[in-house]
Amino acid sequence: MLTTTKDAPDAGRGHLGEAQDASLRGMAALSRSRLIDSRPRRRDDDQVLALVQDLPGSGSSWCRVFTVGLLNEAGELYREVDLPGEYAALLFTARMNANGFWRLQPGEPFFVDGYDSVFARR
Numbered sequence: 741m742l743t744t745t746k747d748a749p750d751a752g753r754g755h756l757g758e759a760q761d762a763s764l765r766g767m768a769a770l771s772r773s774r775l776i777d778s779r780p781r782r783r784d785d786d787q788v789l790a791l792v793q794d795l796p797g798s799g800s801s802w803c804r805v806f807t808v809g810l811l812n813e814a815g816e817l818y819r820e821v822d823l824p825g826e827y828a829a830l831l832f833t834a835r836m837n838a839n840g841f842w843r844l845q846p847g848e849p850f851f852v853d854g855y856d857s858v859f860a861r862r
Contacts, residue, residue: 771795771832772822779818782810782861791835792821795828808832808857815850817858833857 773792775781782788788810803825810819823829833843836859844851844858851858 770797771824771828774820776818776820779816780812780814781818782812784861785819787839788819788836791832791839794835795823795832797824797828806856807854808859809852809855811850811858811860813861815860817852820855829856 771792773789806823806826806829808821808823808829809817810821812818821832823832836843840862841859842862844860846853850860
């Protein structure tokens with residue numbers, strides 16, 4: 741069963757957009773989060789994790805997974821978050837914006853290719 745965890749094991753970059761294992765059919769997917777390498781966490785990482793843990797499941801076991809990256813104060817990508825479905829992705833974006841983060845666009849400095857969104861603190 742997928743659960744929201746503080747530091748889930750890194751699934752590697754091959755996890756993007758893949759369907760869930762057939763054994764998970766009928767179970768609502770929850771958001772997952774994992775640290776990248778040994779990069780320093782944000783000072784407010786606990787606040788970010790609280791936002792992730794509070795997100796609802798997708799309501800479907802077959803949904804598109806949106807993967808977002810989070811930058812630390814040094815501008816390094818330090819955490820990945822998998823969001824199950826459009827609703828979770830939109831809700832996460834709204835909550836991050838309300839907490840002083842902004843969503844970087846492709847082509848902007850510090851945007852990391854391979855992610856649906858990348859967030860940094862204003």
